[in-house]
Amino acid sequence: MVDQGTLARVNLFAVLRTLEGLPAHDDEARKIANGKREVIQFTVGGVGKARLAIGGGKIAFMPGGGGATINLWFPDGAKLNAMFAGTGNPIPLKGLTKIGYLKGPFTALTDRLTHYLRAKPELLKDAKFRAANSELSLHVAFYALSEIANADPDGRLNAGRMTDGAILIAAKGGPALTIAVKDGRLETRNGDVEVPGKRARMVFSSLDAAGQLIRGELSSYLAIGTGDVSLGGYTPIIDHMNKLLGLVPRYLS
Amino acid sequence: MKTYTYPKSAELFARAAKVIPGGVYGHLGPAEGCFMPVQAYPLFSSRAEGAYFWDVDGNRFIDYMCAYGPNILGYNDPDVDAAVQAQLKDGNCVSFPTAKLVDLGELMVDTVDMADWAFFAKNGGDTTMFSLMIARAATGRKKVVLTKGGYHGVAPWTQKAGHPGITPEDVANNLYVDFGDFEGLERLFAEHRGEIACFMSTPYYHPVFDDNRLPPDGYWKKVRELCTREGVVLAIDDVRCGFRLDVRGSDAHYGFEADLECFCKALANGWNISAVCGKDWLREAAGSVMYTGSYWLSAAPIAAAIACVGKMRKMDVAKVCTEKGRKLTSGLAEAGKRHGFDLKISGEPAMWFMRITDDPNMDHHQAWVAECVRRGVFFTNHHNLFINAALTDADIAFTLDVADEAFAAVKKDGPLSARKGW
Numbered sequence: 001m002v003d004q005g006t007l008a009r010v011n012l013f014a015v016l017r018t019l020e021g022l023p024a025h026d027d028e029a030r031k032i033a034n035g036k037r038e039v040i041q042f043t044v045g046g047v048g049k050a051r052l053a054i055g056g057g058k059i060a061f062m063p064g065g066g067g068a069t070i071n072l073w074f075p076d077g078a079k080l081n082a083m084f085a086g087t088g089n090p091i092p093l094k095g096l097t098k099i100g101y102l103k104g105p106f107t108a109l110t111d112r113l114t115h116y117l118r119a120k121p122e123l124l125k126d127a128k129f130r131a132a133n134s135e136l137s138l139h140v141a142f143y144a145l146s147e148i149a150n151a152d153p154d155g156r157l158n159a160g161r162m163t164d165g166a167i168l169i170a171a172k173g174g175p176a177l178t179i180a181v182k183d184g185r186l187e188t189r190n191g192d193v194e195v196p197g198k199r200a201r202m203v204f205s206s207l208d209a210a211g212q213l214i215r216g217e218l219s220s221y222l223a224i225g226t227g228d229v230s231l232g233g234y235t236p237i238i239d240h241m242n243k244l245l246g247l248v249p250r251y252l253s
Numbered sequence: 254m255k256t257y258t259y260p261k262s263a264e265l266f267a268r269a270a271k272v273i274p275g276g277v278y279g280h281l282g283p284a285e286g287c288f289m290p291v292q293a294y295p296l297f298s299s300r301a302e303g304a305y306f307w308d309v310d311g312n313r314f315i316d317y318m319c320a321y322g323p324n325i326l327g328y329n330d331p332d333v334d335a336a337v338q339a340q341l342k343d344g345n346c347v348s349f350p351t352a353k354l355v356d357l358g359e360l361m362v363d364t365v366d367m368a369d370w371a372f373f374a375k376n377g378g379d380t381t382m383f384s385l386m387i388a389r390a391a392t393g394r395k396k397v398v399l400t401k402g403g404y405h406g407v408a409p410w411t412q413k414a415g416h417p418g419i420t421p422e423d424v425a426n427n428l429y430v431d432f433g434d435f436e437g438l439e440r441l442f443a444e445h446r447g448e449i450a451c452f453m454s455t456p457y458y459h460p461v462f463d464d465n466r467l468p469p470d471g472y473w474k475k476v477r478e479l480c481t482r483e484g485v486v487l488a489i490d491d492v493r494c495g496f497r498l499d500v501r502g503s504d505a506h507y508g509f510e511a512d513l514e515c516f517c518k519a520l521a522n523g524w525n526i527s528a529v530c531g532k533d534w535l536r537e538a539a540g541s542v543m544y545t546g547s548y549w550l551s552a553a554p555i556a557a558a559i560a561c562v563g564k565m566r567k568m569d570v571a572k573v574c575t576e577k578g579r580k581l582t583s584g585l586a587e588a589g590k591r592h593g594f595d596l597k598i599s600g601e602p603a604m605w606f607m608r609i610t611d612d613p614n615m616d617h618h619q620a621w622v623a624e625c626v627r628r629g630v631f632f633t634n635h636h637n638l639f640i641n642a643a644l645t646d647a648d649i650a651f652t653l654d655v656a657d658e659a660f661a662a663v664k665k666d667g668p669l670s671a672r673k674g675w
């Protein structure tokens with residue numbers, strides 16, 4: 001069952017964050033990032049706040065509230081989810097005059113992200129596109145995983161069984177993420193960062209293998225047998241991690 | 254020592270991947286089996302004999318998993334297999350049971366101390382489910398107390414809420430207590446007085462990942478008294494330990510008497526049969542529960558169980574396996590020491606658990622086990638291991654040589670995470 005509050009957290013803290021990586025892969029996104037600087041704040045009732053700073057050649061995601069040039073307000077998670085599903089609009093509180101930016105460059109950015117994340121099969125035949133899809137998918141999936149672990153009822157049950165520590169998620173020769181676990185709550189960090197108790201690892205044989213797995217082309221249990229996913233280290237963390245990973249498609253498909 | 258490679262296993266796995274979910278699923282597969290790294294392990298066997306199996310690449314292994322318990326006398330035991338062959342000539346799965354069903358019932362009652370009757374099924378999970386149903390039928394109560402980290406099969410009530418396919422309702426009647434925590438159990442019984450049908454536990458604590466623990470002094474005696482006082486059925490899940498600790502049942506081994514006792518694994522040396530033994534006061538309830546299956550009264554596995562139980566009694570298989578286990582595990586610990594590793598052995602020697610201490614990430618342990626496997630000694634990382642009666646002194650000596658070399662390799666190359674290109 002998809003929990004709307006969890007989905008809103010996934011949208012706000014995982015999907016939106018993934019815009020950060022877009023300019024590295026996409027000309028149009030790069031153009032927008034090089035354009036006018038705007039800071040968009042998302043305030044979602046019952047979920048939280050986050051800001052997206054666009055400009056100066058990059059897109060930066062910042063969890064929490066602060067100064068902004070455009071303020072968007074959603075009364076609850078379901079309304080945010082409707083915007084992401086393309087069936088609803090936010091209510092601008094500040095920067096009403098910036099409607100043009102939202103409808104123009106910002107919508108273009110989210111469309112580009114959708115283009116990469118919900119990839120059409122024929123596009124995946126192109127190696128460059130495929131790599132971009134894999135990298136962005138890896139990013140969104142493992143940020144979503146922490147949100148699901150902290151908010152989804154099944155996710156919380158599984159996260160509650162995890163021992164404190166951290167697990168490295170990496171693709172050989174490619175990007176890495178670190179997921180820290182403390183008192184049954186998970187936090188995803190970008191990169192192979194030093195956190196206390198990094199006790200386990202889930203390493204994909206290549207970025208492409210990671211992409212295949214997240215796109216559902218490769219079963220995770222099968223991938224363990226073929227060596228496309230290699231697990232090692234403190235097994236009690238890994239065991240629950242697999243269960244959480246199994247919940248991700250509920251929210252991202 | 255030559256180290257193994259597994260090209261044919263990999264080839265077969267690729268074929269399996271196309272038609273079988275997960276390739277090889279469950280505890281015999283690389284995911285649940287914690288094959289880390291998978292490249293160190295075979296994935297398919299081609300044949301087995303005594304204490305060994307050979308994989309599809311022709312590599313020989315001393316098998317310390319014993320099919321996760323069923324292999325107690327040695328693979329292809331001549332006496333058990335001859336009984337099966339003879340029975341097959343007369344028939345197997347027929348519209349009626351044979352006289353051997355009654356023979357086996359009598360043999361179980363004669364062998365297992367607590368048994369007033371015996372009931373037969375196929376898997377361990379059949380027997381734990383049936384035990385719970387008997388307890389509910391007998392008491393008119395719903396709840397079951399289980400120990401945290403215990404394993405009783407794969408029926409939804411034995412799994413955890415939040416796991417794939419499991420709903421909160423599936424586990425709504427479960428209560429959990431730590432193994433060995435008598436006060437905790439007493440408290441649960443008091444909080445749920447009149448609601449608890451059954452306390453189900455393995456005779457000692459043998460979870461995955463954790464050191465195994467024997468029952469604290471006096472624990473089972475107190476639990477027995479508490480269950481009797483509260484009208485709760487005491488069901489011992491002896492699926493894994495049964496016959497390896499004591500042919501009379503593991504309750505007898507630890508000096509108490511269960512109301513119900515579940516057997517499977519070692520009962521027929523790998524032929525498919527399981528059993529529930531029970532006390533007289535539960536006979537009616539057991540007869541009242543509708544519980545059966547297509548193959549449950551098939552004659553060949555029953556013939557195997559008769560031969561196996563007879564042979565286990567005659568040779569005192571638990572004593573044999575315990576002595577071999579002691580010899581092996583003390584040697585393994587010494588091998589570790591020679592290379593500066595503390596290999597901690599826990600549980601019962603016939604089905605010991607081991608782990609390298611000072612290894613919080615389990616990295617050295619996984620590397621050591623992988624090095625042993627690649628040299629022909631099949632251990633798994635985080636599950637208890639098993640001894641069978643066919644294991645010889647020469648096998649133990651070979652194992653200790655392998656263990657020594659594997660420790661040396663880990664000392665030299667470090668754990669997997671420290672190696673290049675992992």
Ligand SMILES: Cc1ncc(COP(=O)(O)O)c(C=O)c1O
Pocket residue numbers: 321375376377378379381404405406407455490491492493517
């Ligand atoms: C203690 C215990 N109970 C129950 C079972 C379930 O038995 P089966 O897999 O035959 O259903 C097992 C299997 O490993 C077990 O070890």
